[in-house]
Each structure stands twice: as structure tokens, then as C-alpha cells.
Amino acid sequence: MRIAHLISLLFTLLLVACGGGSGSGSGSGSTSSSTTTPSEVFSFRAVTDEDLNRVKTTWAQRDLSAKEVSLAYEDSQPNYHIRIYKHKVGSNFHFGAVITPSAILTKPLPVVVTVDGLNQANPSMTMDNSLRDYKSDSVLVVPAFRGRYLRYKNQNFFAEGDFCDAYDCATDDTIALMNVVEATEPRAKMDKILVMGYSRGGNVALLLGERDKRVDTVVAGASPVDFYRQQVRDRYGSQYTCQFFTGKTIDQTRERILASSPLHFAILPSVNKVHLFQGGSDDVVPPWNGQEMNDRLISQKANVSFYLYNGYGHGDIWQNQNFVNTWQQLTSEFIASH
Secondary structure (H helix, E strand, O other), rough: OOOOOOOOOOOOOOOOOOOOOOOOOOOOOOOHHHHHOHHOOOOOOOOOHHHHHHHHHHHHHHOOOOOEEEEEEEEEEEEEEEEEEEEEEEEEEOOOOOOOOOOOOOOEEEEEEEEOOOOOOOEEEHHHHHHOOOOOEEEEEEEEEOOOOEOOOOOOEOOOOOOOOOHHHHHHHHHHHHHEEEEEOOEEEEEEEEEEEEEEHHHHHHHHHHOOOOEEEEEEEEOOOOOOHHHHHHHHHHHHHHHHHOOOHHHHHHHHHHHHHHHHHOOOOOOOOOEEEEEOOOOOOOHHHHHHHHHHHOOOOEEEEEEEEEEEEEHHHHHHHHHOOOOOHHHHHHHHHO
């Protein structure tokens, strides 16, 4: 999936965590002894309650608390102050940026978490868009997902781990950084957080709304919501194999796929609003993703708004000024109301 150019508008338990870094499994504790390559024999059988409960148990067992936190870099500019933290997630060191107002403010500040899209050919991300559009009366949190470089000015910070652990484990990375913020930034209002992202970032935003009760509002654009389909596996090919099959048993593959698929889980009751955006001609994340996620949330009686932009695809939707204005306005409205 191509990363959207404006995504930043507004991005012993070690075996249980996703932090193995080798793509060796999801930590499900599976006892499968199969030595057959899962991609050759895997069946998309009906999902059971046992399957979903296994995922929930694994989530609950992961230790994503703030660990070995240190300040890796700090910089002050007229409009913002940026701190880049180094911290441990599972067995790997990760980095994340926290942007706060340059002015000394004592009042509590709303928190906006932006989660990045996925570009298989370019495992790096810059802070340029995030800083350009930063709202100075908020705390902006930007995680660098495993296997990616976070770039700021002439500094590069590499988050250890497997680049292919791109959804379920990227959600872990985000929760871990949110815990770092809670431990280090007393002004951050961590009880009501806006999370927003496009493409892979939208997937992670939805998963955060299903896993972390601190999330108040979810903004998700062109989000893949269900990887547990043969048609999705066929669409994404080698990328899908890397993310879900490589180095895993059949049971571990099934658990990782489901844990990366927000369509199969319920949004938490603490989430007050979900905004879904979808291009009607998106050939990277087809429209059924947004439509089915909207139907699922309605069935859960969630407060959801669905914005469908007919005739627009995965990238050119960012040329639609109505879409861009609405996306930006949601951030401003959240900050103003919190």
C-alpha cells in the first residue's frame, strides 16, 4: 500500500510481545508441530470465538509499559518543542516523537496521535508534514514503527524489529509510545486521545480504538480492515506472505491475521466517535473495507460517520479539497472541544 503524502496532517513476557524482530510468531503459545510452509496449506476456515478469544488473551498478556525510556534528541523551534524518545518494546528498542508547544503552558493539553502509512519500498518517515501542520495547543505523538527510520533534520533514528510486523505489532508500538508520553509529559490529557491515520495508519487507528480505553476519537482513512480473506491474500501477494506467513506456524499465522483485522473486533465503549474515509475507486484498499467497517460499527451502535468519495483512489483523494478540509477540521474540532 502506498503511503499517503499528507498522512501526518493532523501516524519473562518477551515471547508474548510482538517484539521478536524475526517474524517468528505472534506469541500465541501455539503447540502446532507442523513443518509445512503455511502459505501452501493455509485454509481460510470460518473464524471461531476461540480464535478471537486467543487474540484477546495475547493482547492482554503483552507488556507494553514504558521501559528503559531515555531522551534521544531534543530541539526547540519558535512554534514547537520536539523530543524523540528511545524506549523498549519487547526485546527491541524503538523511537517516537512527542511535540509540544514551545511556550511554557501549565494547562492540560489534548493529545493527537498520528500513525503512519506503509510503503514497502521505503522504510523511512520524516517529521516534515507533522510539524508543518502541528496545532500548538496540543501534544502530538508520532510513533516510528518497527523496522523504520524516523528522520528529523539531519538525525536518523532506527526502530528495531521486523518491518513486516506492520499492523498488530505497529499497534503495540503505538500503545507503548503512548505509555511513554503518559510517564513523561504531565500536561498530556491521556484519558481522551484522538488517533488518526491513513491506509495502514487507519488500520492501526481502528485497532487502537479496539484495544486502548484512552482513545476517545478515531479517524481512519482507506483502512484495510480484514486480512482474513483469500482475495486479500491474492491482492497483496509477497507483501502478505512477509506479514503473515514467514516464520510462522499455521496457528500463529491465523492469530496474526486476525489480530491485524479490526473488522473482527468491537470498538471499545470508551470511543465516542469514529470517522471513516474511503475512496470509491480505491484499487489499493478497495471500497468494501470502508463499507463493511461502517456496517460493523453501526451494528455495534457506535457513533460513526462514513465519508465516501466516489471516483477517487488511494492517492488522488488527497487532491480533493473537500476531503483534505474535512480531515484537517476533525483535528481542530477535537482540540477545541477537549
